Amino acid sequence: MSGDLTDWIGRLFRDPAMAGMGHAQRVADLNLGLGWVYYGLARLLRPRRVVVVGSYRGFAPLVLARALADNAEHGRVVFIDPSLVDDFWTDPKQVAAHFAAHGLTNIDHCRMTTQQFVASEAWRSLNDIGIVLVDGYHTEAQARFDHQAFADKLAADGCVLFHDSVRERVSRIYGADKAYTHTVKRYMDALRTDPAWQVLDLPSGDGLTIVRRAGNAP
Numbered sequence: 001m002s003g004d005l006t007d008w009i010g011r012l013f014r015d016p017a018m019a020g021m022g023h024a025q026r027v028a029d030l031n032l033g034l035g036w037v038y039y040g041l042a043r044l045l046r047p048r049r050v051v052v053v054g055s056y057r058g059f060a061p062l063v064l065a066r067a068l069a070d071n072a073e074h075g076r077v078v079f080i081d082p083s084l085v086d087d088f089w090t091d092p093k094q095v096a097a098h099f100a101a102h103g104l105t106n107i108d109h110c111r112m113t114t115q116q117f118v119a120s121e122a123w124r125s126l127n128d129i130g131i132v133l134v135d136g137y138h139t140e141a142q143a144r145f146d147h148q149a150f151a152d153k154l155a156a157d158g159c160v161l162f163h164d165s166v167r168e169r170v171s172r173i174y175g176a177d178k179a180y181t182h183t184v185k186r187y188m189d190a191l192r193t194d195p196a197w198q199v200l201d202l203p204s205g206d207g208l209t210i211v212r213r214a215g216n217a218p
């Protein structure tokens with residue numbers, strides 16, 4: 001254990017950005033919302049490796065990293081984000097300091113798109129991934145790309161979590177002139193027709209879909 005979890009959540013929510021971006025958090029009762037799913041799955045599965053694609057200020061990578069630290073099995077989070085919303089993820093020292101302010105040194109940030117990451121040595125050497133959280137560019141095509149990038153690297157009990165996945169809506173997060181429609185849901189609907197995958201929607205906040213390979217338990 002890395003210190004009291006309730007105190008840690010209180011510290012996390014001192015940053016107002018950690019209560020936003022559609023994870024159904026509530027500051028008043030220190031409620032992580034969908035973060036409990038990220039934390040609980042990571043405690044349950046005890047993965048060696050977790051991958052997070054995209055985060056505004058690091059809520060999901062931080063909660064997952066905290067769970068891996070609490071597991072005390074040296075698990076690490078690979079966090080892929082090219083910093084396309086603003087310059088928050090551009091300076092490696094500031095990124096490390098941001099995570100260290102929350103007591104965490106087990107997040108490896110790669111400042112690149114998933115398309116660039118799959119061409120890297122870091123991608124080639126990744127395996128046995130317990131959780132992939134996809135929260136990057138929210139189109140059907142990118143969700144498919146992010147899924148396929150890691151599908152063959154999942155652990156036998158591994159899960160892929162897609163955020164912003166239960167409804168379509170227009171986002172202006174990349175600027176008013178770069179508005180686009182979230183269409184991750186279309187990829188979820190396609191996966192539902194594929195017997196190779198199990199698919200479960202949680203409609204809280206901006207929604208989360210949990211995807212696992214179908215078939216016998218490992």
Ligand SMILES: C[S@@+](CC[C@H](N)C(=O)[O-])C[C@H]1O[C@@H](n2cnc3c(N)ncnc32)[C@H](O)[C@@H]1O
Binds near residue numbers: 021081113163
């Ligand atoms: C802001 S978060 C998502 C927050 C929120 N769920 C929303 O409504 O968009 C999206 C992050 O994905 C990153 N991103 C965009 N395209 C990406 C790509 N192709 N690969 C990896 N990350 C990407 C952006 O840099 C951004 O920080």
